[in-house]
Amino acid sequence: MNRVVFLHRPGQVNMGGKIMRCDQLSVIASKHLGDRYHFEVASPPPRRRPVRQRRFAQSLDGAIVILLKNALSAFTPSAIHVLRARVRGLCIDHLDIPASQETLGLADVHIAASFRGRDILEKTLTSRADISQSVEVMHLAHHADPRLTPAQDEPENFGISYFGKLSNTYLPAAVAGSVQSPDYGRDYGFSSVIEAMRSCPMHYCVRERSARPAVSARQAKPFTKGFNAAAVDANVLVNRQVDDAIAYLGEDYPFLIDDASEQSILEGIARARDLYGSPEWRRGLEVMREVRARTAPEEIARQLGEILALF
Structure with a gap:
């Protein structure tokens, strides 16, 4: 089965301890795409452990890896080289962080969480004729927190x-x-x-x-x-x-x-x-x-x- 790994920076949390764009998205994806893909969430070892980082990158051999916004900054240059060589596909989910010139050509797919973000990424790529034909920009809307459901009764008073x-x-x-x-x-x-x-x-x-x-x-x-x-x-x-x-x-x-x-x-x-x-x-x-x-x-x-x- 195809392996998909969502990667975030070590120690990164939000939304009541859940990383919405990794933990919650992985659960959503497993429910609806689990017959075709196996989804995981992980974070790399600390940069001060370069050997462990390279081994971690090697362990992702053949996987489709989706990096959450600035997760790439958690890797050493050596580990990034191994990661790029080993994975089947590399995506950067920018969420609300601008793309950098250094990472534009590194990923196969740049993911935008908003329509405006997609437009910005596409415009940015047009300035890079050397990579614009080999890199994709895709839109993946941000999901609502899955724990949220409508209340049974409408509140009596405005708030x-x-x-x-x-x-x-x-x-x-x-x-x-x-x-x-x-x-x-x-x-x-x-x-x-x-x-x-x-x-x-x-x-x-x-x-x-x-x-x-x-x-x-x-x-x-x-x-x-x-x-x-x-x-x-x-x-x-x-x-x-x-x-x-x-x-x-x-x-x-x-x-x-x-x-x-x-x-x-x-x-x-x-x-x-x-x-x-x-x-x-x-x-x-x-x-x-x-x-x-x-x-x-x-x-x-x-x-x-x-x-x-x-x-």
Whole structure:
């Protein structure tokens, strides 16, 4: 059976101790593609153990290896050479990290977790005529946390919360009192965060673009906050500048705000509160159900299957 190994940096964890793009993706893939592939998750030995690193790279002989964003930096140059020579196929899943010129030609496939990220990768490759014909760019949407399911009953009252690291959003002081933000720990108490996500009718997904245009031009983030909201049948408050928001929600989604200014956010929350339970609120939920279908586990597995079929 074909062997597929998701590799991440040693010690890397997120989402309540789970690496969504490795651990959870491996489980999804095993369920839907397990008749054709055997999926594993691993991390290399520390760089200070070069012999062990080379042996680890040799152990991946014949496998299709998918490196999570900066996992390649965990390898010594010697181990990278062995890895490249031994594996059947090498993919880099960039997630939200820009591709470097050093790795562009190293991988067979560069994976983008967002439509915008795919566009950036394709544009970057056009500047490298020496490799552009031999390297593929593929889209693999980020999945929602599989632990998330819709609550049985709609909450009686409106509420809005942000679920994630505060450094990844923009929450002005004037808005903070209106938006709840539970502790996003790794393991302890994370089940309470899952329950809070399921019981919250609106998720806060406002994000500012980088103040540095050069960074914005090279970096894209998947719309994971929106996918998690869709998984629990919640609406989202999101500004139009958030990567892939319009691609999934459409231009006329009722809770898009024009920008990440304090005024736009406050007006958006007030409007959502006024519309809670109305036909317009229901229309927003219908859009979110379409998003849920577009990022369902079987659809994620189908996209991954297209990547693996290249090898």
